[in-house]
Amino acid sequence: MKSLIDILDFSVEELQDLVDTAMQIIQFPLAYADRCHGKKLATLFYEPSTRTRLSFEAAMLELGGQVLGFSEPSSSSAAKGESVSDTARMISCYADIMAMRHPMAGAPYVASRSASIPVINAGDGGHHHPTQTLADLLTIYREHGRFDHLTVGLCGDLKYGRTVHSLIAALSRYPGNRFILISPEELKVPEYVREDSLDPYPVPFEETEDLEKAIPELDILYMTRIQRERFEDLSRYEALKDSYILTPDKLKYAKEEMRILHPLPRVNEISVAVDADPRAKYFEQALNGKYMRMALILKLLEESAWDHLPSPEPKDLIRGEHICRNPRCIVSTEQELPHLFYRTEHGQYRCFYCDLAEGQ
Ligand code: NCD
Secondary structure: OOOEOOHHHOOHHHHHHHHHHHHHHHHOHHHHOOOOOOOEEEEEEOOOOOHHHHHHHHHHHHOOOEEEEEOOHHHOHHHHOOOHHHHHHHHOOOOOEEEEEEOOEOHHHHHHHHOOOOEEEEEEOOOEOHHHHHHHHHHHHHHHOOOOOOEEEEEOOOOOOHHHHHHHHHHOOOOOOEEEEEOOHHHOOOHHHHHHHHOOOOOOEEEEOOHHHHHHHOOEEEEOOOOHHHOOOHHHHHHHOOOOOEOHHHHHHOOOOOEEEOOOOOOOOEOHHHHHOOOEOHHHHHHHHHHHHHHHHHHHHHHHHHOOOOOOOOOOOEEOOOOOOOOOEHHHHOOOOOOEEEEOOOOOEEEOOOOOEOOO
8 A cells, every 4th residue: 555654655757747647737627626536535633734734635625525634633532542553543444545744753654554545644743744845846847847957955944844854855866956955053954864865876965054155056945944843942942043034135146047945834034025036936835735735645546446455564674672762753652663673874773763863
């Protein structure tokens, strides 16, 4: 059974197929208006969301399907202590496909192990957010017409910003791309993102704190908000929250063809005055998210029609020898889950659910 947990679950060819389908949907919406007749999407949102949940729901409705679900864990059995596995198993009786957002890294993966319908990761803690990457990719495609040979600046909270992790993983696979990672020292991309997505190919990247210096080089500037809800010490959030504020002034030295993206919501990292700049594409990006989610729902439902087998667990997982102590990993709240680890090329052991190394 195909699910989307990590953007790398799709090959570059599959991503291109999704983009092509989304472009067809944009051109011929009526041809798709009935494609999911009689099908139901469940949205299980254990964390706040506006765009992701509503664009999933709009996507299913525009395909002629129906939606059910919850947008607050307090209104579901999670409030009574039900495990993600049990919830996912039960939702499989009521819906044909589910989208899950959860504050704990790895929760949608755990759901996919016990569900008998496709599971879509709609954001798991500070870990991954593959469907935002789908929205980002369609925007890049519509604006630049390609996914390669781009200089991409990612700015803001690169540590906890899950959209950044998934986007780097996706774009690293295309030739000629280069990243400029712009963040305060404390909010640099996690080690696993660097080791898995940047080091192996290898993809050229540099890290800097200086947004203004980087701007003239960029084809894409991807702004992100500092993720208040992921900070253990809120005084650190207060100290960092105004690290970057994009203003029309700073854009004076940007290329004409540079595009400004942001997964939204914005807090104050892009001044409202930038919205009028023709290079600002973040609202279009939100719309593109709906088209890509339509393409995704179609793909996963079509594939699940002939594939009922659970996906095999990746080989080489180590059970019972290591313990993940990350308080934001799903194993910390669901005690019955086995601790699963894998060994990296550098001999480090990393938790399979959250990708943090043992002891981090
Ligand atoms: C992002 C998320 O939830 O990670 N929002 C979204 O899905 N569009 C970005 C964010 O919350 O900062």
